[in-house]
Amino acid sequence: MTPTPISPPDAVVHAAGLDFHYDEYHAVRDVSLTVRRGEIFALLGTNGAGKTTTLEILQGFRERSGGDLTVFGVDPFRDPAEIRARTGVVLQEAGHFGEISVRAELTMWSRLSSRTDSVDRVLGLVDLTHRSENRVDSLSGGERRRLDLAMAIWGAPELIVLDEPTTGLDPESRRTLWSLVRDLRDAGTTIVLTTHYLEEAEELADVVAIMHQGALAVHGTLDEVLATRPSRIQVDVRPVDGERLIAAAPAGVTAAWNDARRPADAGLRALEVVSDDQQAALTWLIRTADHERMVLGPLRASPASLDEVFHHVRNSTTDPATPDHKTSEVSR
The missing domain is CATH 3.30.70 (Alpha-Beta Plaits)
Structure with a gap:
């Protein structure tokens, strides 16, 4: 039996030496990270960096090829029900039933969830109470993303994964969603954020990890990561x-x-x-x-x-097997 990795007492996600192979392709290389309770952790990556694969492993959708991993203290691939019960997800693109009301869709979602909550409470949290009887297809893009978030926060999950949550939104809608995310963090929810908007990660994240060529190129608090560049x-x-x-x-x-x-x-x-x-x-x-x-x-x-840091990482030709330790990782 594989020993459970020792993780900090406040760790929600703890990975040590995480590896994943697609046949001969080494997609994730020796990734070690900790996501602590009540923080916003931004997982960023250059094209083909292995970010999506890493996120899928953390959620239990793929089995790792090597290394140790726990989420809520359990192996997410071997105990996915435990992870699903305690995790909410906002996908990059979510499907909706446009012809029914906002309240009806959230009510339908509640019947699919193992968690319990109040429709009125959740609509109030995402500021959709005034739109509750409107058809979903009448919502603006920003309102639909708030409905996605309402489904993710149903039942007050301990961990929320936000996958490109503000793609396509106007600046005002984006800032509204940012405020909601901060409120969740301040209430003790742990959030893993992926985004292509670097200003979004810089605005929200407590901790940032940037992947490049399958490995962690930079990892630390936002201040530590920014300090890697002049x-x-x-x-x-x-x-x-x-x-x-x-x-x-x-x-x-x-x-x-x-x-x-x-x-x-x-x-x-x-x-x-x-x-x-x-x-x-x-x-x-x-x-x-x-x-x-x-x-x-x-x-x-x-x-x-963060844009400067990201572009420095992206333009790096460092072999991930032999990282340049001056810029490869900032320990938290």
């Missing part, structure tokens, strides 16, 4: 001052023109300063400008974005 400082300066700053940049700081952001205008150009240590770079920039009597224009300092 921060940026953008400032408008006179060209002559900018050239002096570029020449004087100390070790670990790169200064260069960013004319794509601001072409030369009224004697000013945009200078971009890149460094792993934002505070040190800011200190150098301000002190140098003060010492040299330079006048700095509007200044903006920002950490790397």
Whole structure:
């Protein structure tokens, strides 16, 4: 009998050395991760990275080829009923019975679920009470996604899997759904999120994992993941001052023109300063400008974005069997 992997006491999902093969193709390679109770865990991936396969294994739809895995302390493939009873899912595309009312569809769903709940309570949570007697096919795209979420949260599951929950939604509907997801997290629900919208993951996630070539390329809290790429400082300066700053940049700081952001205008150009240590770079920039009597224009300092991290991973040619440990994983 395979021993149960030791997981943290607050772990909902715990994987250690997870592997999966499609015949000769190694789709998932030595993936280790923990999803803790009451957090939003974003599982992202480049094309063909193995993200979907990993998600299917976590839900018990596929049997892993190797490694250890527990969800709620049990093997999801060998005890799928336990997982289904405690998990809600929002699929990327869900089917609806358009000719019946919202209330009728949710009532029908309740009869298929092993969990019990109140139709009125759930409709209230997703702000569909005022639409409860309307036909499903009269709902907007955002309202339909809220109905999908209503089905997923029926009976207050401990874990919810959101697969591309806001695809095709307008910005207002997307933010409404984000607010609902945060409310679920704040109430103690654990959420695994997959999305192609990196700003969505950056907005919602407590923990981020990015898969590439079947392996975890980056994994950690959102702050830890963003820290794997340098921060940026953008400032408008006179060209002559900018050239002096570029020449004087100390070790670990790169200064260069960013004319794509601001072409030369009224004697000013945009200078971009890149460094792993934002505070040190800011200190150098301000002190140098003060010492040299330079006048700095509007200044903006920002950490790397998740988009930058993702594209760095995507453009990496690192063999997953021999990862570059400087950027391959940030331990939580």
